[in-house]
Amino acid sequence: MKAWVTASAVLFPVVILGAWVAQLEYGRRAGAEVVLNVSAYDPRDILSGHYLQYRVDYGIPACESRDANQREMCLCLGQPSADVPEVAQFAGECAAKPVGCGVFIRGHCEYQRFIAGIERYYIPEDYAQVLNRVPEGAQIKVRISSSGSAQVTDFLVGGKPLAEFVRQSRPAQ
Amino acid sequence: MLRWAKQLETWHKAGLLSTEQVEQIHRFEASQPRRAWGVWGLLGIGATAVCTGVVSVIAANWENLGDAFKLSAYFAMQGLLGWVLYQRRDRSGPLREVLLTIFALLVSGGIGLIGQIYNLRSDGWQGLLLWLVLTLPVTALAQGKLLPHLWTVGTGTTACLWAASNNSSINEGDRWLLTASLPLAFAALGASNPSQIKLPVRLREAITTWGFFGVCAGGALLANLAFHEGWSSREPAPLLGTAAIAAFGSLAIVASWANRNLGRGVKLGLTALFGFVTLGCTLPFVVSHFPPSEVLGALIFLVIWSATAVTALLLERKRWFDLATIVIAVRFIVIYFEVFGSLAATGLGLIASGGVIIAVGLLWHRAHARFRVWLEAQR
Numbered sequence: 001m002k003a004w005v006t007a008s009a010v011l012f013p014v015v016i017l018g019a020w021v022a023q024l025e026y027g028r029r030a031g032a033e034v035v036l037n038v039s040a041y042d043p044r045d046i047l048s049g050h051y052l053q054y055r056v057d058y059g060i061p062a063c064e065s066r067d068a069n070q071r072e073m074c075l076c077l078g079q080p081s082a083d084v085p086e087v088a089q090f091a092g093e094c095a096a097k098p099v100g101c102g103v104f105i106r107g108h109c110e111y112q113r114f115i116a117g118i119e120r121y122y123i124p125e126d127y128a129q130v131l132n133r134v135p136e137g138a139q140i141k142v143r144i145s146s147s148g149s150a151q152v153t154d155f156l157v158g159g160k161p162l163a164e165f166v167r168q169s170r171p172a173q
Numbered sequence: 174m175l176r177w178a179k180q181l182e183t184w185h186k187a188g189l190l191s192t193e194q195v196e197q198i199h200r201f202e203a204s205q206p207r208r209a210w211g212v213w214g215l216l217g218i219g220a221t222a223v224c225t226g227v228v229s230v231i232a233a234n235w236e237n238l239g240d241a242f243k244l245s246a247y248f249a250m251q252g253l254l255g256w257v258l259y260q261r262r263d264r265s266g267p268l269r270e271v272l273l274t275i276f277a278l279l280v281s282g283g284i285g286l287i288g289q290i291y292n293l294r295s296d297g298w299q300g301l302l303l304w305l306v307l308t309l310p311v312t313a314l315a316q317g318k319l320l321p322h323l324w325t326v327g328t329g330t331t332a333c334l335w336a337a338s339n340n341s342s343i344n345e346g347d348r349w350l351l352t353a354s355l356p357l358a359f360a361a362l363g364a365s366n367p368s369q370i371k372l373p374v375r376l377r378e379a380i381t382t383w384g385f386f387g388v389c390a391g392g393a394l395l396a397n398l399a400f401h402e403g404w405s406s407r408e409p410a411p412l413l414g415t416a417a418i419a420a421f422g423s424l425a426i427v428a429s430w431a432n433r434n435l436g437r438g439v440k441l442g443l444t445a446l447f448g449f450v451t452l453g454c455t456l457p458f459v460v461s462h463f464p465p466s467e468v469l470g471a472l473i474f475l476v477i478w479s480a481t482a483v484t485a486l487l488l489e490r491k492r493w494f495d496l497a498t499i500v501i502a503v504r505f506i507v508i509y510f511e512v513f514g515s516l517a518a519t520g521l522g523l524i525a526s527g528g529v530i531i532a533v534g535l536l537w538h539r540a541h542a543r544f545r546v547w548l549e550a551q552r
Contacts (some may be wrong), residue, residue: 009310010255
């Protein structure tokens with residue numbers, strides 16, 4: 001078999017996955033950081049237990065109309081802050097967002113919910129005993145790029161990192 | 174004792190073979206390389222266990238390991254395996270096939286790990302689709318059956334997950350019909366002339382097998398349901414899906430007629446099979462106010478499987494023929510439960526159909542030897 005054929009076949013997935021990681025890593029470091037409130041949501045998902053699935057509270061209704069299902073939408077978050085939970089100021093079609101929109105998050109409507117791909121946070125296996133549901137006062141830290149794509153970078157409970165909350169919630173050994 | 178050895182003993186006792194001939198055959202068989210199914214089975218189970226282990230380690234999401242370490246470890250493993258495969262590129266055998274399979278399955282572990290580290294949300298099909306694209310080149314390199322079959326089944330699974338998810342601007346009816354058109358596309362590739370459309374041998378085999386199975390089983394079931402339920406009133410009309418089925422169905426017919434390796438009878442059989450599946454899966458959607466009918470649903474199912482049986486017979490695929498006749502017999506019985514409301518009518522119908530099935534079976538048992546002679550003469 002020709003050497004370049006085998007080399008291309010085995011390099012192809014490695015290169016593509018490497019490029020994907022680089023792009024995600026760039027998204028994680030660049031962009032505006034915002035904090036959003038989240039609340040519990042029953043996902044009926046066979047894999048739940050390995051991650052927390054939640055509903056993001058943007059402060060305004062975004063997808064109430066039935067016609068909005070699967071339509072691309074944008075939410076304007078105004079001026080970003082890494083500490084204060086954001087409340088959206090505008091929800092609607094991306095083309096219609098106001099000029100002074102500032103940081104915006106792009107997503108689509110699904111069953112009257114705005115989905116931006118940030119509704120899941122993976123947790124270590126041993127957290128599952130403490131975190132059988134999303135705790136009260138939970139927030140997520142999100143990085144949003146200039147094109148509106150968002151990525152979860154951290155999960156907070158009462159302003160503290162998840163690991164600390166789990167440590168405090170665990171019964172004494 | 175092996176099956177062929179038992180057969181030899183029977184022929185020897187009947188005086189058809191001499192002791193010397195029997196010994197010669199034994200010596201010849203002993204010198205032939207064995208198809209070690211047991212070894213292949215063990216290697217397959219081993220490869221699956223290794224990959225399940227890797228996925229489990231990733232799924233555990235160890236908090237004491239940093240993201241950079243986890244990603245570096247994954248890329249190191251994938252790269253190392255790739256390098257070993259590159260070094261062994263001129264060798265063949267079970268080890269190479271196992272390494273290729275582990276390499277491909279490890280890619281799925283990598284996709285899962287990246288999704289986990291960056292908290293990506295997915296309905297499942299997106300990750301599988303990426304895996305299919307990334308592993309197609311290594312699947313094409315496979316000389317064994319495992320990876321090509323795994324890849325082909327993966328395409329069907331991905332299509333079904335996509336059709337079942339709500340995360341698409343394409344309506345549900347179109348999504349399912351587009352999914353149903355996939356086996357027709359595969360069958361079109363399978364029916365094409367290998368010298369005209371060149372594909373890796375094992376990949377072609379897997380695509381052909383699953384394509385035909387999907388066309389026969391899935392196509393017959395979908396056509397049956399569409400006729401039975403009368404889905405013409407679905408809103409919006411699934412025009413995209415029906416167009417895809419019509420296009421791939423026609424392509425499959427054209428491909429079989431363009432294949433010079435197939436006899437005229439086989440071409441006619443394939444035309445009937447693809448034609449009935451295409452009509453069955455499109456007519457109820459494009460004809461407005463198509464009347465729902467249980468009888469028509471059962472009839473199109475039986476017609477599709479009859480075309481399958483005839484084609485299998487002409488292609489000398491005994492297992493396919495046997496499967497088709499069993500499916501026809503079972504469907505024949507189910508009709509009575511569907512069509513007749515009362516227990517007495519169903520019972521009488523079952524007695525009648527059981528009698529017909531037994532009669533057909535006996536007739537076939539007596540006539541199939543003569544039929545084979547006739548078939549040979551036709552060639």
